[in-house]
Amino acid sequence: xxxxxxxxxxxxxxxxxxxxxxxxxxxxxxxxxxxxxxxxxxxxxxxxxxxxxxxxxxxxxxxxxxxxxxxxxxxxxxxxxxxxxxxxxxxxxxxxxxxxxxxxxxxxxxxxxxxxxxxxxxxxxxxxxxxxxxxxxxxxxxxxxxxxxxxxxxxxxxxxxxxxxxxxxxxxxxxxxxxxxxxxxxxxxxxxxxxxxxxxxxxxxxxxxxxxxxxxxxxxxxxxxxxxxxxxxxxxxxxxxxxxxxxxxxxxxxxxxxxxxxxxxxxxxxxxxxxxxxxxxxxxxxxxxxxxxxxxxxxxxxxxxxxxxxxxxxxxxxxxxxxxxxxxxxxxxxxxxxxxxxxxxxxxxxxxxxxxxxxxxxxxxxxxxxxxxxxxxxxxxxxxxxxxxxxxxxxxxxxxxxxxxxxxxxx
Amino acid sequence: xxxxxxxxxxxxxxxxxxxxxxxxxxxxxxxxxxxxxxxxxxxxxxxxxxxxxxxxxxxxxxxxxxxxxxxxxxxxxxxxxxxxxxxxxxxxxxxxxxxxxxxxxxxxxxxxxxxxxxxxxxxxxxxxxxxxxxxxxxxxxxxxxxxxxxxxxxxxxxxxxxxxxxxxxxxxxxxxxxxxxxxxxxxxxxxxxxxxxxxxxxxxxxxxxxxxxxxxxxxxxxxxxxxxxxxxxxxxxxxxxxxxxxxxxxxxxxxxxxxxxxxxxxxxxxxxxxxxxxxxxxxxxxxxxxxxxxxxxxxxxxxxxxxxxxxxxxxxxxxxxxxxxxxxxxxxxxxxxxxxxxxxxxxxxxxxxxxxxxxxxxxxxxxxxxxxxxxxxxxxxxxxxxxxxxxxxxxxxxxxxxxxxxxxxxx
Numbered sequence: 001x002x003x004x005x006x007x008x009x010x011x012x013x014x015x016x017x018x019x020x021x022x023x024x025x026x027x028x029x030x031x032x033x034x035x036x037x038x039x040x041x042x043x044x045x046x047x048x049x050x051x052x053x054x055x056x057x058x059x060x061x062x063x064x065x066x067x068x069x070x071x072x073x074x075x076x077x078x079x080x081x082x083x084x085x086x087x088x089x090x091x092x093x094x095x096x097x098x099x100x101x102x103x104x105x106x107x108x109x110x111x112x113x114x115x116x117x118x119x120x121x122x123x124x125x126x127x128x129x130x131x132x133x134x135x136x137x138x139x140x141x142x143x144x145x146x147x148x149x150x151x152x153x154x155x156x157x158x159x160x161x162x163x164x165x166x167x168x169x170x171x172x173x174x175x176x177x178x179x180x181x182x183x184x185x186x187x188x189x190x191x192x193x194x195x196x197x198x199x200x201x202x203x204x205x206x207x208x209x210x211x212x213x214x215x216x217x218x219x220x221x222x223x224x225x226x227x228x229x230x231x232x233x234x235x236x237x238x239x240x241x242x243x244x245x246x247x248x249x250x251x252x253x254x255x256x257x258x259x260x261x262x263x264x265x266x267x268x269x270x271x272x273x274x275x276x277x278x279x280x281x282x283x284x285x286x287x288x289x290x291x292x293x294x295x296x297x298x299x300x301x302x303x304x305x306x307x308x309x310x311x312x313x314x315x316x317x318x319x320x321x322x323x324x325x326x327x328x329x330x331x332x333x334x335x336x337x338x339x340x341x342x343x344x345x346x347x348x349x350x351x352x353x354x355x356x357x358x359x360x361x362x363x364x365x366x367x368x369x370x371x372x373x374x375x376x377x378x379x380x381x382x383x384x385x386x387x388x389x390x391x392x393x394x395x396x397x398x399x400x401x402x403x404x405x406x407x408x409x410x411x
Numbered sequence: 412x413x414x415x416x417x418x419x420x421x422x423x424x425x426x427x428x429x430x431x432x433x434x435x436x437x438x439x440x441x442x443x444x445x446x447x448x449x450x451x452x453x454x455x456x457x458x459x460x461x462x463x464x465x466x467x468x469x470x471x472x473x474x475x476x477x478x479x480x481x482x483x484x485x486x487x488x489x490x491x492x493x494x495x496x497x498x499x500x501x502x503x504x505x506x507x508x509x510x511x512x513x514x515x516x517x518x519x520x521x522x523x524x525x526x527x528x529x530x531x532x533x534x535x536x537x538x539x540x541x542x543x544x545x546x547x548x549x550x551x552x553x554x555x556x557x558x559x560x561x562x563x564x565x566x567x568x569x570x571x572x573x574x575x576x577x578x579x580x581x582x583x584x585x586x587x588x589x590x591x592x593x594x595x596x597x598x599x600x601x602x603x604x605x606x607x608x609x610x611x612x613x614x615x616x617x618x619x620x621x622x623x624x625x626x627x628x629x630x631x632x633x634x635x636x637x638x639x640x641x642x643x644x645x646x647x648x649x650x651x652x653x654x655x656x657x658x659x660x661x662x663x664x665x666x667x668x669x670x671x672x673x674x675x676x677x678x679x680x681x682x683x684x685x686x687x688x689x690x691x692x693x694x695x696x697x698x699x700x701x702x703x704x705x706x707x708x709x710x711x712x713x714x715x716x717x718x719x720x721x722x723x724x725x726x727x728x729x730x731x732x733x734x735x736x737x738x739x740x741x742x743x744x745x746x747x748x749x750x751x752x753x754x755x756x757x758x759x760x761x762x763x764x765x766x767x768x769x770x771x772x773x774x775x776x777x778x779x780x781x782x783x784x785x786x787x788x789x790x791x792x793x794x795x796x797x798x799x800x801x802x803x804x805x806x807x808x809x810x811x812x813x814x815x816x817x818x819x820x821x822x
Binding site for chain 1 (some may be wrong): 434452471498525537540545557566583585587597609612755776781786815821
């Protein structure tokens with residue numbers, strides 16, 4: 001048996017007998033000859049057969065044949081005199097995967113995800129997700145970050161309280177973790193700089209194109225920071241690593257991403273100065289402003305009001321009404337949230353008491369701050385949101401093969 | 412402010428003023444001078460201060476001082492004339508982290524994990540976990556595998572039925588995924604070769620040193636295989652990648668790992684030929700045999716009885732009582748389970764019916780096999796188990812910072 005080659009490698013094997021693996025992407029039967037377009041993980045290959053092609057599209061095939069140059073074939077080569085072995089039979093698919101666009105609605109695509117994602121255009125989103133994640137990890141590992149693996153089952157519905165999934169944990173109540181926030185902070189004490197790529201769970205009752213009940217969170221946290229600006233510098237490098245790694249043309253990530261302080265952001269968005277947060281339309285306005293004023297697809301908004309940020313947020317020492325936190329907007333949509341955290345035990349006790357929160361559910365978390373936690377901060381980025389913004393997808397469900405939402409639990 | 416350097420970089424900065432970040436690992440007060448041993452993410456640095464050291468161990472500090480050569484200092488250098496800034500106060504820790512061994516039981520270590528894992532010996536396990544995971548990914552990416560992210564919330568308690576965690580999913584019953592098995596198989600249709608690193612959940616009521624309720628599963632699946640031996644070749648490379656990446660001396664991974672067929676394995680282990688599975692003591696005996704006969708820490712056992720393998724397992728075509736599956740034993744303990752899977756729709760229907768299983772809960776899974784699935788197979792490896800075997804840890808709980816088991820849900 002000859003060595004397997006990928007479709008994209010065929011031009012280097014003209015005159016040789018090769019083995020191809022893949023799927024019948026498309027059949028074209030002419031008068032005296034037929035073409036099988038075979039799709040493998042790298043691309044498409046044209047295979048010439050003397051008889052009509054009977055196997056339906058999506059049949060898994062193994063082809064042994066000879067590579068010949070043919071200037072009119074798609075990549076300048078084709079495979080002739082083939083022996084085609086149908087190693088995986090297919091029924092006729094319910095839609096045509098060889099069309100440039102899938103002519104079927106999103107709900108049907110998701111119902112038939114294992115099939116629909118074979119479409120090269122749809123598959124692209126998942127390729128980008130994989131590559132961007134690799135770029136994220138590489139950027140952080142270059143800067144001395146260590147990967148961690150933290151629990152997804154937790155004892156208390158802390159942090160944001162609502163929107164958690166209850167789990168029956170050996171007869172006891174438990175919850176699915178909404179983020180690795182507490183754990184990554186604690187691990188700063190061990191490794192200084194940590195990251196995690198993993199699922200997080202939000203029982204979001206909303207059905208928008210921006211929300212998922214499970215998504216992949218790219219998290220990082222680092223110690224010995226001056227303030228949130230040290231975190232923002234890491235965000236910049238992580239996002240640049242993701243954009244660079246993605247196999248699609250991407251935006252330029254400025255060496256220093258422009259930033260705007262929250263009250264100024266309200267002004268730019270023409271919102272009331274009393275607003276405690278930015279609305280989606282404010283964010284869009286800021287995205288346009290960043291493009292116009294700074295030529296940037298990215299914009300940091302810093303200093304969100306403490307009242308709207310979680311209890312572990314570090315205030316701005318100069319003006320404690322504002323926080324040392326930030327969001328990164330990408331083309332007018334929030335992509336990253338982060339900031340400096342409290343690092344003193346007494347500050348945690350005070351922050352929880354000020355919010356009328358009991359300390360007990362947080363005990364194993366805040367106790368760790370008794371033993372020398374440095375000033376630190378971090379951020380979180382939703383992978384599916386990044387991919388959908390980068391590719392201009394209208395729904396975050398197109399950036400994950402098996403999305404989970406209020407109504408969808410299958411496939 | 413001078414540039415921050417890591418403790419391990421100090422020898423390259425003799426004569427320079429540097430900035431160190433870290434924790435007071437140990438204090439030693441002599442008559443006229445004191446030493447602060449500062450621990451950072453890379454190692455230890457000796458800092459000489461003129462007065463007694465008051466800050467407790469584990470205080471987070473920032474040190475600016477001058478590097479001088481001192482042949483009797485631990486790494487040949489020390490930092491003198493320092494300005495020490497206590498950036499994170501510490502209470503006196505409940506145990507001494509500077510001892511070569513932590514003198515405290517496992518339960519206390521796990522209760523105080525954020526502190527206990529600062530011990531360099533304990534931290535090592537987590538460093539190995541991170542590095543081995545990187546090695547796993549690199550080995551597979553080099554072979555054309557694509558990373559996937561699959562749901563951890565599933566509609567049906569399939570695959571092994573028992574030992575699942577029920578979740579209240581927007582008022583509907585759901586379950587935590589015990590493995591990405593079905594999803595990784597389906598994604599073979601999209602990418603041919605896929606891997607995933609993620610949490611899996613087992614409601615194991617057992618309290619052994621080998622089981623966790625959540626662990627990190629390293630999964631891979633590939634299409635267009637001849638049989639399980641193609642999968643074993645990938646396992647070999649993935650495990651070699653993990654061992655090579657780990658920052659500890661590791662075993663040699665033979666270019667071809669020896670393998671033994673199941674009935675022969677029973678004979679070697681001196682077990683009854685009617686046994687349907689290998690016991691832990693059988694596995695230990697086989698580990699010793701592999702060491703003795705093949706000089707290998709690794710041994711594949713192939714062809715486990717079909718009756719003991721999951722319904723999606725592909726039988727041995729020559730002798731369908733045996734399966735095209737395998738386990739990889741590492742030093743006498745099962746480390747990897749894998750094999751060839753069924754790939755024809757009709758075979759799935761027949762396999763489920765033969766086991767008296769209803770088809771409905773499997774519908775969205777088996778339906779995907781209607782559309783051209785190639786012969787394929789894959790494997791799964793438990794990260795914590797790998798780390799604990801590699802380091803000779805007696806309990807898998809020492810290989811994850813925040814283990815979950817029947818009684819432990821915190822921190």
